[in-house]
Amino acid sequence: MMLFKTFFSRLALTLMLMVSLMASSIAQDASGGDGIPTDEATISAGQSLFEDNCTVCHAVHEVVVGPALKDVHERRPLDWIQSFIRNSQKVIQSGDEYAVKLYEEYNKTEMTSFDFSNEEINSILAYIKVESGKTPVAAAEEPAADGASATQAGASEGVSDFVMYALVINLVILVLILIVLAMIVRVLTKYLEQKSDLDVEDQEIISARFSLAALFKSKPMIAIMTILFVAVITKTVIDSLFHVGVQQGYAPVQPIAFSHEIHAGQYDIDCNYCHTGVEKSKNANIPSANICMNCHSAIKTDSDEIAKIYAAVENNQPIEWVRVHNLPDLAYFNHSQHVKVGGLECQQCHGEVETMEVVRQEAPLTMGWCIDCHRTTEVNSKGNAYYDKLVELHAEHSKEPMRVEDIGGLECSKCHY
Ligand code: HEC
Ligand code: HEC
Ligand code: HEC
Ligand code: HEC
Ligand code: HEC
Ligand code: HEC
Incomplete structure (x- = not known):
């Protein structure tokens, strides 16, 4: 069983290599040499300074109000960072090229000045440096403001998962085939050895x-x-083609940790209060920061998450929510038709949103999904004079109740422009 031996020793070697690579990258993180302290106490002091003063506008791995601070110590010299944190405007007004460019890039948002000592600033940087070395949670969805690229990352992840499975299964099959072949060879050899009338070759x-x-x-x-x-x-290609654009289960990280479970669940706020378009128009609408302010000018004013709403209102910048549901442009979907006229509940298409900490796409949103429901759902004709005549006509030639398909719900042009 040489085959197994070499296979497993290769595997062990690869594993050892990976472990040592990881270890060395961790070791690198711990080594200083750039003036930034590395001891635990300083790092945790830096963490609380960062959380108390900076998380309103910054995160390490993502853009909030200000830039992501990951590896900022590699981008800028230490003394530059110190002056910038003490008085960013002074640095900008001095004409520092980098600072001016950054300021413009962030729409001239003024960073607060902090009266910190060099030690305090160094401790914050120590914390940021440690965090920079960690991979962020949900790295695939990191570019929070950009729904499209997050979507692609999610999709390719699914495909690579599949490839992994396929490879493992293949390997197992190959090994099995080898074993069977070896057994056949043995049996044949034994059989032939018993035969005496063989030539030399x-x-x-x-x-x-x-x-x-x-x-x-x-x-x-x-x-x-x-x-x-x-x-x-072939299987991989077919598989990924079928999943192009299908985002069932997609639940991106949002720029503010807004929870439907708290608002629509615990506090039972009506969906319409925030999604104002649902009964009147095609779009349900995502509420503006002003709607949040109706309550949050008074509720939880000390929360870091709520501070992001204040920052958005102050800077007159919309909150960049990541879109969860996304039909392609070629399809037409209208909320008021389904909710107001059709009398459907949000939950029939969106699931139990009021239990969701983070919104997730429950339905596949494929054409088949729309059509299935139109085939099976009865038209809500009660108290709708518009339908009286249609219901009568329908009853003349059918004993079945009138379904959406009977009023044209399967016609291509109803859903495609
Ligand atoms: C009110 C929001 C706000 C707060 C609070 C804030 N910053 Fe900033 N920060 C910004 C903005 C916006 C920028 C981009 C430059 C600009 O517009 O002035 C920035 C830029 C920076 C930069 C330069 C980043 C780069 O990519 O070069 C550093 C470093 C920085 N901030 C550190 C901090 C630290 C540390 C704290 C906490 C002590 C902090 N900031 C608090 C808004 C803020
Ligand atoms: C307090 C305001 C508020 C209430 C009440 C509320 N929502 Fe939302 N909803 C939001 C915000 C803000 C977003 C965008 C952020 C997010 O996706 O979490 C959102 C997103 C959504 C999305 C995803 C939109 C997309 O991007 O595709 C759905 C679906 C949704 N809400 C359904 C509901 C339903 C159903 C209810 C009632 C059970 C409800 N919402 C109640 C504020 C609210
Ligand atoms: C009708 C009132 C109301 C509206 C409108 C409202 N909220 Fe809230 N929000 C609340 C209440 C109540 C809480 C729970 C406070 C608590 O836990 O003490 C809360 C909690 C939160 C929290 C958790 C804060 C924390 O640190 O625990 C966030 C984040 C939040 N809301 C964001 C939003 C956003 C974003 C909007 C606008 C889309 C919004 N809220 C609109 C009433 C509201
Ligand atoms: C018949 C199925 C269906 C029902 C019922 C439904 N939705 Fe939707 N919803 C969708 C689809 C499909 C999309 C994606 C639309 C698009 O991308 O154009 C969507 C998108 C949304 C969005 C994203 C923003 C937008 O306007 O596209 C929100 C918010 C939303 N729905 C909230 C609600 C709420 C609140 C209700 C209940 C009052 C509801 N929906 C009822 C199917 C439904
Ligand atoms: C949960 C069931 C359900 C789902 C899912 C659903 N629909 Fe509907 N749809 C209805 C009902 C019920 C009506 C009838 C409303 C009425 O009375 O006008 C309707 C009507 C329509 C109409 C008008 C048809 C006509 O002849 O007037 C269009 C267009 C439409 N839907 C598009 C869509 C699209 C696009 C999707 C998928 C993205 C979708 N629907 C998913 C239940 C559904
Ligand atoms: C009830 C609504 C509805 C009806 C009726 C409907 N479609 Fe669709 N169709 C959709 C939706 C929604 C999508 C997008 C689905 C997706 O992205 O997976 C779609 C996608 C498609 C696509 C795929 C486009 C692409 O880029 O993948 C084609 C082609 C198509 N429809 C043709 C038709 C034809 C032909 C008919 C009539 C026989 C028809 N549709 C009837 C809702 C509908």
Whole structure:
């Protein structure tokens, strides 16, 4: 069983290599040499300074109001950072090229000045440096303000998962095939050895030692490998094509930790209070920061998350919520038609939103999903004079209740412009 031995020793070697690589990258983080302290006490002091003063506008791995501070100590010299934190306007007004450019980039948002000592600032940087080395949670959805690229990251993750599975399964199948082949060879050899009327050449072949290289060069083996290879590629392509644009389960990280579970669940605020368009128009609308302010000018005013709402209102910048549901432009969907006329509940399409800490796309939003519901759902015709005549007409030639398909819900042009 040489084969297994080499396979497992390779595996062990790879694992060891990975572990040592990880260890060395951690070790690198701990080493100083750039004036930034590395001891635990300073780092945790820096953490509380950062959380008390900076998280309103900054995070390490993402843009909030100000830039992501990941690796800022590599971007800027230490004394520059110190002056900038003490008085950013002074640095900008001195004409510092980098500072002016950054200021413009952030729409001239003035960073607060902090009366911190060098030690205090260094401790904050120590904390930021440690955090910079960590991979952020949900890294795939990191570019929070950019729904499209987050979406792509999510999709490609699914595909690479699949490839991993396919590879592992393939490996197992290959090993099994090898074992079976080896067994067949043994049986045949035994059988042939008992035969006496063989010439020299045949004798040689039978007594030749089993060679892995020869096996892999043999025609049947090449054929099997080719077939497997083609099968995997085909399956991957088909699989990913079917999933292009389908985002079921998509739940991106939002710029503010807004929870439907708190607002629509615990406090039972009506969906319409925030999603003002749902009964009147095609779009449900995402509430503006002003609607949040109706309550949050008084509620939880000391919360870091709420401070982000204040920053948005003060800077007159909309909160950049990441869009969760997204039909392609070629399809037309209208909320008021479904909610107001059709009398459907939000939950039929969006799931139990009032229990969701983070909104997630429950339905697949595919054409088949729309059509299925139109085939099975009865038209809500009660108290709607517009439908009286249609219901009468329908009853003349059918005993079935009138469904959405009967009023044209399967016509291409109703959903496609
Ligand atoms: C009111 C919001 C706000 C607060 C609070 C704030 N910053 Fe900033 N910060 C900004 C903005 C906006 C910028 C971008 C430059 C500009 O517009 O002036 C910035 C830029 C920076 C930069 C330069 C980043 C780069 O990419 O070069 C550093 C470093 C920085 N801030 C550190 C801090 C630290 C540390 C704290 C807490 C002690 C803090 N900031 C608090 C808004 C803020
Ligand atoms: C207090 C205001 C508020 C209330 C009440 C509220 N929502 Fe929301 N809703 C938001 C905000 C803000 C967002 C955008 C941030 C997010 O996705 O979490 C949002 C996002 C959503 C989304 C995802 C939109 C997208 O991007 O595709 C759905 C679906 C939704 N809400 C449904 C509901 C339903 C159903 C209810 C009632 C059970 C409800 N909401 C109640 C504020 C509210
Ligand atoms: C009708 C009143 C109301 C509106 C409108 C409202 N909220 Fe709230 N919000 C609350 C209440 C009540 C709480 C719970 C406060 C508590 O836990 O003590 C809360 C809590 C929060 C929290 C958690 C804060 C924390 O640190 O625990 C966030 C974040 C939040 N709201 C964001 C928003 C956003 C964003 C909007 C606008 C889209 C919004 N809220 C609109 C009433 C409201
Ligand atoms: C028949 C299914 C259906 C029902 C019922 C429904 N929605 Fe939607 N909703 C959708 C679809 C589909 C989208 C995606 C629309 C798009 O991308 O154009 C969507 C998108 C949204 C969005 C994102 C912003 C927007 O306007 O596109 C919000 C918010 C939302 N729905 C809230 C609600 C609320 C609140 C209710 C209940 C009052 C509700 N929806 C009822 C299917 C539904
Ligand atoms: C949960 C069930 C349900 C789902 C899912 C659903 N619909 Fe509907 N749809 C209805 C009902 C009920 C009506 C009838 C409303 C009325 O009485 O006018 C309707 C009507 C329509 C109409 C008007 C049809 C006509 O002949 O007037 C269009 C267009 C439409 N839906 C598009 C969509 C699209 C696009 C999707 C998928 C993104 C979708 N619907 C998903 C239930 C659904
Ligand atoms: C009830 C609404 C509805 C009806 C009726 C409907 N479609 Fe669609 N169709 C959709 C939606 C929603 C999508 C987008 C689905 C997605 O992205 O997965 C779509 C996607 C498509 C696409 C795929 C486009 C692409 O880029 O993948 C084609 C083609 C299409 N529809 C053709 C038709 C034809 C032809 C008919 C009539 C026989 C029809 N549709 C009827 C809702 C509908």
